[in-house]
Amino acid sequence: MTANLKHALFCAFITLIISYPILGFDLKGRGTSVALEGVDISTSIGVLLAVVIVFVFQLYRDTIMGSVRQLPAINPLANREPMEQSKRLKLESILLTLMVIGAVIWPFIASRGAVDLATLVLIYIMLALGLNVVVGLAGLLDLGYVAFYAVGAYSFALLSQYFGISFWFALPIGAGLAALFGLVLGFPVLRLRGDYLAIVTLGFGEIIRILLNNMTSLTGGPNGIGGIPDPTLFGMEFSRLIKEEGNTSFHETFGIAYSGEHKVIFLYLIALVLAVITAVAIRRLMRMPVGRAWEALREDEIAAKSLGLSRTAVKLSAFTIGAFFAGFAGTVFASKQGFISPESFVFLESAIILAIVVLGGMGSQMGVILAAIAVTILPELAREFSEYRMLIFGAAMVLMMVWRPQGLMPMRRIHIELKRQE
């Protein structure tokens, strides 16, 4: 108890000396000079209240955290028997079908803003599924994943700016280039693991961003690249006036009134198709020899090598395939925004994508998809709380990790039926 009391006093004191100087004073301009003034009494009371809360929480920390740990018991599903394999698979496939059908119908019932947000969610799903290969399956902590996203986005932007290449051609090129960058990054980091790998990938991410920022003549530097064309549907444009010779416009072809929403919906549907392709392709990969090899390398590198797996091939394939899907997402992102700049590819993006993977449950596709939805939508829902929304977001993450450190839906092993030996 005395240890707790000491600890609680210490924490309360730290809270006081950190928050009071920041919140308790105000800089006021008086003519040419600036004066420090104490703020109104309500803020001081607020700070004091916070100090008291911290003190009480720390004093009874064990009791409080203990009851928090008990909470999963409230969940009625927590103690149920695990479902049979066949039943679970059936349920899962029904659920997935419903989700996809819902996702297809969604743009026709939701508002333009909601569809736009949903497109962003899909882009994050692609990114997170790709990173899941590298981090969740192969166990390679990649903090510079956003670099491949940037490569995809910038390849489309540059190709369209300099060569007038359309979205559909840029999509495979962007993904391919990102994959190539993944391969190139893969080589120097082959020998690294864990923390060291994380630092090198972090550096790589920053190098790409800084290059984009400074190669002004090519990329426009911090000003970014604008006027990235929208995708077309079999040569039909979604704009009011046709921009390119030889194209027709969507609304005229179908004899409907022009609406800006068509374009948004179309982009959403493209993103949806690509996200589904990503999910299905990675799902197959996971169950293939290469997928198992990724996991084997994560579990025990030495044992994997002793069984004849080449560390080089396995690591490079994980990096390349992860980067490939980031390139996919980048191309869609560039097309959606119509304008990109290095601002969109800062470290925070990498961190958020990583957070999605960890929150969802490493290696679990379903979990990662749910987490991508939650992480993208939550800050939007909390918009009313304006400046506190990131705080709420952070608190939600901390709580998640306390409750379910294994993630929303931890990865489940696939059950493999064996033929009986006669």
Add this chain to the structure above:
Amino acid sequence: MLEVQNLSMRFGGLLAVDQVSLDVQEHEIVAIIGPNGAGKTTVFNCMSGFYKPTGGKILFEGNEIQGKPDYKISRLGLVRTFQHVRLFNRMTVVENLLVAQHRHLNTNLISGILKTPNYREREQKSLDRAAYWLDRVGLTEMANRDAGNLAYGQQRRLEIARCMVTEPKLLMLDEPAAGLNPAETKDLNQLIISLKEDYNVSVVLIEHDMSLVMDISDRINVINQGRPLASGTPDEIRRNDDVIKAYLGEA
């Protein structure tokens, strides 16, 4: 089939292995014994490519393999287990056995995504081989459990099964009986003999359990402080004065 000639391994100032030679013929079980720290595992690590030896030659079926990367040596059919069990803990037992059969990954990337008949056939073959070996080591019931949740003895057996699905020519076992109870050791005994008799695999093993070594070995090499001390049949070793001295101290 395997010949080690004057193998030396130096770590800085420490000569861990000094001029060790041994050979393994086909259809033979050879044991390496010696006190703790004698350099037995270092010899293994050199043979399996985990270390690059500083001197000497290792010939496998007539080809020099010293200094080759570990995974290439393993693909030649020279597969090993470890002193401490090294399974893929968070993968299921079957998956552990499947991974071992995935030596050539790149050839089936596209055919795997498209699930071509050829790919399916190969997958089915791997599964059948896995099923066979699970049955052989008595782990069929555990097929879909996480390997990390198995009992220690089962983990040991799974590790051997995992080597065997790669269809090796020479199996290197590093203290396979460590941590097993007498009944399990006896089962292991029979398993190793059957590997030789029924599957025509040669075995090199490091072991401290003398009853096991004496029972199953065709020949024994003794290493002491990195140097070869004696070699011969179990009977010869049992009567060798140098060996008795090294193990029991001067009488």
